[in-house]
Amino acid sequence: MPETPLPDVAALSYEQARDELVQVVARLEAGGETLEASLVLWERGEALAARCQEWLDGARERLDAATSEGRAADGDEA
Structure with a gap:
């Protein structure tokens, strides 16, 4: 049974990447995956964590930037 292709990590929102990362971690912690599947999950998790960062x-x-602009505007009024 072929798996659905995973979306490109670069196209994920923060929430999507975080939610998928939680799922990857849960699968790795549960064990039962082959070594190859575990490595693929690990690599996906690393990419997802980088995207979240x-x-x-x-x-x-x-x-x-917003804080700096706010301080600058406050300083202009003084």
Whole structure:
């Protein structure tokens, strides 16, 4: 039975990547996979974790930029 192809990690939203990562971790923790399947899951998990980190880093940059702009605007009024 062929498995459905997985979506490209780069196209996933943070929530999609996080949810799939949770599933991958659960499968790895449950055991019962072949060595090859475990390696594929591990690699997918690494890619998903990296994608989540990209989203979080981007969110931090946006927050930092917004905070900096807010401070600059406050300083202009003084």
